[in-house]
Amino acid sequence: MKKILLFIAMTSLFSCKQSEEKMVSIKETSSENEKIVKQLFVHFNNHDWEKMADLYTENPEFKEPTSGMKPHVKSRNQIVKEYTELQKQIPDVNDSLIAVYPSGKDKVIVEFIASGTLPDKSKYQLPICTIFTIENGKITKDYTYFDNSQN
Numbered sequence: 001m002k003k004i005l006l007f008i009a010m011t012s013l014f015s016c017k018q019s020e021e022k023m024v025s026i027k028e029t030s031s032e033n034e035k036i037v038k039q040l041f042v043h044f045n046n047h048d049w050e051k052m053a054d055l056y057t058e059n060p061e062f063k064e065p066t067s068g069m070k071p072h073v074k075s076r077n078q079i080v081k082e083y084t085e086l087q088k089q090i091p092d093v094n095d096s097l098i099a100v101y102p103s104g105k106d107k108v109i110v111e112f113i114a115s116g117t118l119p120d121k122s123k124y125q126l127p128i129c130t131i132f133t134i135e136n137g138k139i140t141k142d143y144t145y146f147d148n149s150q151n
Contacts, residue, residue, distance in 0.1 A: 031102055031108075032137065033102065033106065033107075033108050033132075033134040034100055034102055034108055036055055036108075036132075036134055036137065036138075036139065037100060037108045037110055037132050037134070037139075038097075038100065039055060040052055040055050040132075040139070041095055041097055041110075041112070043055070044083075044095055045094055045095060047083075047087050047093075049079070049080040049083040049084055049087075050080055052079070052083065053076040053077075053079040053080050053083075054076065055138065055139055056076060056079060056138060056139045056140075056142070057135075057138045057139065057140050058075065058076060059073045059074070059075055060073065060074065060138075060139055060140050060141060060142060061073055061140065061141045061142070062074055062141075062142050062143070062144070063141075063142075063143040063144065064142075064143075064144045065144075065145070065146055065147075065148035066148065089118075089119060090116035090117060090118060090119075091116075091117070092116045092117050093114065093115075093116040094114070094115050094116060095112045095113070095114050095115075095128075096112060096113045096115065097110065097111075097112045098111040098112055098113065099111045103131075106133055106134055106135055107131060107132065107133055107134070108131075108132045108134065109129065109130070109131050109132075110129070110130050110132065111127075111128075111129050112127075112128055112129075112130075113125050113126065113127055113128070114126045114128055114146075126146055126147075127146065127147075128144060128145065128146040129144070129145045129146070130142060130143065130144045130145070131143040131145075
């Protein structure tokens, strides 16, 4: 029962809408790296791609199923362009955090559900896990894992 209540509390914190901005709770006890990652999700859910991209270094490394899990670099401009295109395809795209797991001094692992309405008007929910590497207050690596056959 305790786990269910914690999940409900976390879900309500991460999906609340306050004065036109979807908020993610950023606890005072969170590490700086956790705060950066949680802020990324705030910007994502507000579709503020410029602010989101500013949390990354100029040329961070990515791994993702859509690129065959091969490491590749994206500029901040590419990040903004990619997410702007995503928003055009899925205007209500949203991420709901499930859990944030700090790992060592420079990694934060995040479990979340991406959701939205596809162009054919069908709804989707996609479980995702991302490992962020953060150095000097900026995200240097974004390794994202999900079942690509579901999207």
